[in-house]
Amino acid sequence: MNVSVDVVRANLAEIEARMAEACARAGREDRPRLLMASKYLDVEQMGILSEAGISLVGENRAEGLEEKWNRWGDTFEFHFIGHLQSRKVRDVVPYVSLVHSVESISLVEELDKRAGAEVRVLLEVNVSGEESKYGILPAAAETFLERAAAHRRVRFTGLMTMAPFTSDPESTRPYFRELRELRDRLAIAFADRYELTELSMGMSNDYAVAVEEGATIVRIGSALLSDD
Ligand SMILES: *Cc1c(COP(=O)(O)O)cnc(C)c1O
Numbered sequence: 730m731n732v733s734v735d736v737v738r739a740n741l742a743e744i745e746a747r748m749a750e751a752c753a754r755a756g757r758e759d760r761p762r763l764l765m766a767s768k769y770l771d772v773e774q775m776g777i778l779s780e781a782g783i784s785l786v787g788e789n790r791a792e793g794l795e796e797k798w799n800r801w802g803d804t805f806e807f808h809f810i811g812h813l814q815s816r817k818v819r820d821v822v823p824y825v826s827l828v829h830s831v832e833s834i835s836l837v838e839e840l841d842k843r844a845g846a847e848v849r850v851l852l853e854v855n856v857s858g859e860e861s862k863y864g865i866l867p868a869a870a871e872t873f874l875e876r877a878a879a880h881r882r883v884r885f886t887g888l889m890t891m892a893p894f895t896s897d898p899e900s901t902r903p904y905f906r907e908l909r910e911l912r913d914r915l916a917i918a919f920a921d922r923y924e925l926t927e928l929s930m931g932m933s934n935d936y937a938v939a940v941e942e943g944a945t946i947v948r949i950g951s952a953l954l955s956d957d
Pocket residue numbers: 766768789810811932933934948949950951952
């Protein structure tokens with residue numbers, strides 16, 4: 730993929746302006762974090778992101794993560810946003826400060842085993858119920874966290890979702906709202922075990938709606954790279 734610093738910088742400025750407008754519309758005073766979904770770029774191209782002012786990247790694959798971290802671990806904070814298989818946990822945990830995509834108890838067990846002092850994670854929720862999507866269903870979230878709670882080194886800090894892909898961003902609003910309401914309920918139910926503050930939601934086509942609905946982290950890829 731062809732990328733230039735100027736393009737990424739201009740896209741970033743526009744996205745940040747739209748996020749600020751969305752915060753204003755929603756009466757929010759906090760600022761969500763922008764995570765660059767870096768799957769489109771190879772190791773060397775990631776330098777462009779830092780030049781353009783990006784400091785947080787999200788990786789989808791365990792393969793190559795160590796190499797990217799060796800090269801850029803001082804430059805970026807790394808999160809893991811892709812589907813994570815239990816047998817890959819050891820290749821991911823040392824390099825990332827947050828895993829967005831936890832959705833099975835066997836994965837929680839493996840994370841607990843491989844964590845140092847602690848590993849911070851989000852629960853991936855399939856709010857739309859589409860069969861093609863990872864994540865646990867909203868109705869199963871409370872029982873899931875009750876089971877996960879025994880694994881003391883795994884600290885849930887919030888929820889993540891992928892909304893259905895659509896050309897009309899407004900149609901994603903009910904899914905984002907549902908994730909926020911679920912987070913609010915779980916935050917109360919698990920207040921003595923977890924501090925559930927994060928909502929990782931919103932991508933290139935729908936981040937403004939997600940920010941209006943309370944996203945604390947938006948995951949953006951193509952909108953930062955597009956040259957039109
Ligand atoms: C690629 C990816 C994104 C960003 O998608 P864009 O539509 O390119 O913004 C966000 N989240 C996850 C989990 C991804 O894999």
